[in-house]
Amino acid sequence: MKSAVVTFPASNCNRDMFDALEKITGQRPHEIWHQDTDIPDVDLIALPGGFSFGDYLRCGAMAARSPAINGVMAHAERGGNIIGVCNGFQVLTEMGLLPGALMRNRSLKFVCKTVQLKVENADSTFTNAYTDGQVIDIPVAHHDGNYFADDQTLAELEGDGRIAFRYVDQNGEATKLSNPNGSQNNIAGIMNKRGNILGMMPHPERLIEDAQGGIDGRGFFESIINSLN
């Protein structure tokens, strides 16, 4: 699988994403600087986590207006796959490629911990290596991951099976306690209508080796590879 990782000023999970993609796909991803206007022809573009432009404006707002974004948009329109993790998810909502917004966590505090996610729809480009309803461990680390959308959008997301992951407890129940940031309907990750774009707050790239405490994140990347075959 050919992939590319876009780095914005103060992206800080770009190396982690790059390494995860290289380890799992066996191919070195392209590195795209936010000012690059030439985006190579790849199967997947990844927008990594971090604090693009310091998050001094709304998270992701500045990055969504970077020169490289035109190429990302064109890739999206061609039906190319895009993932946005953490800050990358925020960028995708600011670009308008995914609905809703990520607001400040309900606790008002940054939260870094490993949470449980339920795979809500294992029939997608990004989740097919998991099983429906599977509960996986993935770390979160964010200050603004509180997903919000209007009722109609939420109904559409739910109805179309576009919720990829939901925060749950060990038993797979979406409880208030298992929701680390106050997201509506415990939403952790969503897809666009066409199914080629996914945004999620948790970091699958941080859990791909036993040494990191588990490999539950691998399935995410393996799903994308599967979908190309």
Add this chain to the structure above:
Amino acid sequence: MTETNWNNNPEITDGLVKEHGLSDDEQKLMVKILGRTPTLTELGIFSVMWSEHCSYKSSKLHLKTLPTKAPWVIHGPGENAGVIDIGDNQAAIFKMESHNHPSYIEPYQGAATGVGGILRDVFTMGARPIANMNALRFGSPEHHKTRHLLSGVVEGIGGYGNCVGVPTVGGETNFHPSYDGNILVNAMAVGLADQDKIFLSAAAGVGNPVIYVGSKTGRDGIHGATMASAEFTEDSEEKRPTVQVGDPFTEKLLIEACIELMSTDMVVAIQDMGAAGLTSSSVEMASGGGVGFSLNLDNVPQREEGMTPYEMMLSESQERMLVVLKPDRVEEAKKIFVKWDLDFAVIGEITESGNLTLSWQGNVVADIPTQPLADNSPEYDRPWVKTEAPATIDPNDVTAPNDLADALLKMVGSSSFASRAWIWQQYDHQVMADTIQLPGGDAAVVRVHGTDKALAISTDCTPRYCYADPFEGGKQAVAETWRNVTAVGATPMAITDCLNFGNPERPDIMGQFFGAIEGIREACTVLDYPVVSGNVSLYNETNGTGIHPTPAIGGVGLLEDSRKMITIAPKNDGDVVMVIGESKGHIGCTEYLNIIEGREEGAPPPVNLELEKKNGDFVRGQIIAGSVTACHDISDGGLFIALTEMALASNKGMDINLNYGDIPAHSYGFGEDQARYVICASSSDADRVISAANAVGVAIENIGTICGNELSVANSFTVAVSDLLDAHASWMPNYMSTES
């Protein structure tokens, strides 16, 4: 100082010199070095360079006695950070530094810029920072400011570290009334570099350009170093303008730009602008290289209009670096900084003169020989009195609690032992994807990227021991980091120290300092664990009341094979639990005595360093041999707390049988004798471990097995792990959500 208009060039009166914190003798020395009366800018430069914070004038006589060398030490104290050899042409670069005074006045920015400053000390040497740690001390939980300070400091550390993308992997947090008026915020950073790509600050090459990069210079932080060199009084709040404001976004860009610059061969020398900003960086670079610096201050990127030379030289604006480049490489270097949207300005050149010569608006405003300014700075042998060692408390003289289980629950749910998850969950401790031991264990462990090696890091100090007996306390702080690093399976390599004390002009405080240094020296010598970097923070006092002496130690160790690393969490039911080292029921100065009896008294546990070494080397050997499934050092709260913490980490119970001998159970179980560990091994390995210990004369005892969901100590108490978990988890969230 508010009455002086710094924008004018006032007459340099004795009063003005005094306001700058220089003594009569220091004033005479300054005039002698210059051969004339200083200009205002020069006075400012002398004032900050000779402040306690920058000159170490009260401490350096004693610091010189610390052991700093070992075959694996590449650079010891004197550089921006210590550098050790970790094999394969790689080096670990680390340092711990205090940001106490600013954090009390403005906790968020004080702590944030503490993190920023220590990161710059590490990446200025060519390292990519890979881990942040911290050691925090707050006043009593009941003090009306503690919540505000704790909340602000934690947010500040997180706000900065999270944005720059360096994981904050661990640390320690204590509460004690001695910090009510002076909290301690000690930040440590660890970086990784190739040994042939380490950069130093000594400038060279007459005619080479001096470059300013990073943020613009503003009026923030002027006199910050001077503030950190005096006691607090009632009006300390008015010092808020001396606290700098951090911009982690710019720091992140600066890290990347500097690493990119240093991957070329353009750099002759590089130095961050920390305390005393442009002054200390230029003086250190010039004096270190035996050259002069001629700077044109008109070229300094400025954030505000109308800044004077005095202000520019004393500003502590953050995220700035000074670089000496090879000639003809300016345009090439500039491209890197333009790419990262950072200021880049040629502000001067290296001269033969040996002087720091500053021009501004066509006039020379300062011309100071740097060698005497840096090297002839005052050095004091301040009078000191030895701290009287308190009497040892007999373990039989402390009455038994009504119920050991209640006592244990009370301790586990106290501010001393309650879970710190509320703190470390606000830090991104996993970014860079190499954190292989998360906060909450004995030491944090981060992999050396792309290898199987890992670094283990621990920050420790037990201030109540240091207060009772600075010598034993100093030894213990070093030994505890050594033990913690050992307990994950790593070989302890070297330490950084952050020495926080009260007013050195008081002989009793100087006595504490002297005692602690002696203890650190002895421990480092015996454990072969040199000091490679550090920092001293004095005047942690308010209205004449000092903090407990707090020589915080940051220890770093190497795991050649990170797959051998273990944690404090027992792995399997049926594993055998063993204690390494002798339990003698040392109850003086313990957490038990403090929490249960409300007494802070007695001698601290003595540290037998030879025994530490023997026991630790044995434990590490067994871990590396793969015979140990979990390990926890025994420190605060003794054996009962160590067992509890292991049970909590795994959510597994234990069935324990102890042979108390003639020691009361509470003294035995909560006593804080040193050089001890709890280890677990599978039932098939346990006998072999015990034989191996017996063969080398290491005290070892089989005390039980991992099983069930209760911590049960025969004939003493049984507590459900879930009850311990509740007590442990609830204190800090409850405390922080309560109005003071």
